[in-house]
Amino acid sequence: MDINELQPILEAIIYVAEDPVNPEQLKEIFPDESYETIETALRKLMDEFNSRPGGMVIREIAGGVRMTTRPEYHEHVRAYLKTKPGARLSMAALETLAVIAYRQPVTLAEILAIRGKKSSTALKTLLEKKLVAIVGRKHVVGRPILYGTSREFLVHFGLKDLSELPTLEEFAELAGEQH
Amino acid sequence: MDINELQPILEAIIYVAEDPVNPEQLKEIFPDESYETIETALRKLMDEFNSRPGGMVIREIAGGVRMTTRPEYHEHVRAYLKTKPGARLSMAALETLAVIAYRQPVTLAEILAIRGKKSSTALKTLLEKKLVAIVGRKHVVGRPILYGTSREFLVHFGLKDLSELPTLEEFAELAGEQH
């Protein structure tokens, strides 16, 4: 299939998709096309779609691509939908999540040691929101559960993959330097 | 507001809307704009959006406008929706699976006793999805079939073996419950 033929079909699929669409799924739908063709078409679609002055963009998220509204129109979109801003995670949950994201796989005891406070409630919230998942057990006495971030974590924070996170060292500014 | 400024916002609103968007609703969101401006912007948006070789169109439906995929891509869109990854289970199947996972080997009668609900349909689904397998027969009157989780179950949940299943005690620890 010609790339110009493929492109609007990809757009339609990305439009209806609930989750980020990855090249593997597209390959299943277009078994006769090479990965290269699919990725070239995707790239071209993103370039063109995102350079038009439209209301939506196609972004790379969690190993796939996803269509969303442009953030700058959030006020008007919210006014139409009559929704309040979504429930935000508490600072405790975000801190726990940061520890898990940067230290994964990690046990509850290790999280406690780093945060210097109990984190089980925050962890439960994160598990319920599927931002964090059980990824195994540590081979030490008691075999504690190991936690890691999920694919949903990438989606929730609009990340392509974990390597897109700044390194922890980039946050090393000393206490008091900036707030 | 300039029509060119208005246009992408209208596009974003039409994109997120579940029902056709009508000019009255838009007037509510843009009280400072005249109906004329809104309708001109809508008309211009439709002309431009529908003349690009994209995957979606904006159509006039039931006194409003709505975004849909182009009908000619129907087949591919449908094919994509079928590739959706991940085993998804109904609540009944999930509960039945939970009972089998934590109480195996277990008979259908025991599952009924624990769940307090008929579970044969859910069990059938789990057997079909190969998450559950027949593991033997119980040595009681009638020799009922015993069910247990399969190797696929371990693979699906990323478990090395059954001893890696999180326990109720570990749940209680997260929930801060006393047991």
Next chain:
Amino acid sequence: MTTEGVPASETGAGDSLTLTLRLEGFEGPLDLLLHLIKREEIDIWNIPIAQITEQYLQYLQVMKDLNINLAGEWLVMAATLIYIKSRMLLPPDPAGAAQEELVEDPRTELVYQLLEHQKFKNAAQMLYTRQEVENAVWNNPPREVMEEAREVVAVTLFGLLRAFHEIVKRFEERPVLQVDQEEISIEEKIADIRRLLLVRDTILFSSFFTEAPAKQHLIATFLAILELVRLREIWLYQKANFQEIHISKGKPSGETA
């Protein structure tokens, strides 16, 4: 370096509204310490430990005055600070110092803990910002194409466990058929215990004796347990002497699947 104490408005319980607001920000002891260090513009590599300890303890006192429940970690940190302070006061033992290559500053471990904590706080801030951006965008697939996916849940291991937890809760809340309060038989008690062991691996022995309404129940329960032990359906064990007796399903051999 300033040596002034905590300003009056932050020590006395007089200005309690500001205090409450301020204290709410400190989720844990490390947050409070970082706040104190920032406010006093202290060099983190040279923390005046006596001053910081004093201020920390004053905050703890204020929290106690305001009836704020202090979690254990606050007291652990107080103990740590006092310990470091006492170590700093001791003149270095010349004999010990000679043996060790370098006498470690007793504050070092705490400093590294604080720096690490600050990094994660900053990382959390970054996540917060990203979340704000994501809260401003919508992804809205048309509803009709999703119909096949309605009323289904994607399953995680945690989801499975939570489902089981809910079943157990529901199970335990189910009313048990009480035929006659007065005539409770051993058979009925055996059935009760078997029923409970359907959803639990172990039951505390004592749990049978906390809510039993009458002496007959206690005796019937006790005899039922003995009978089940004889039938080898259950076994009893203690993790240590004088600890709770547990009732467990099956054989003590502890076979695993």
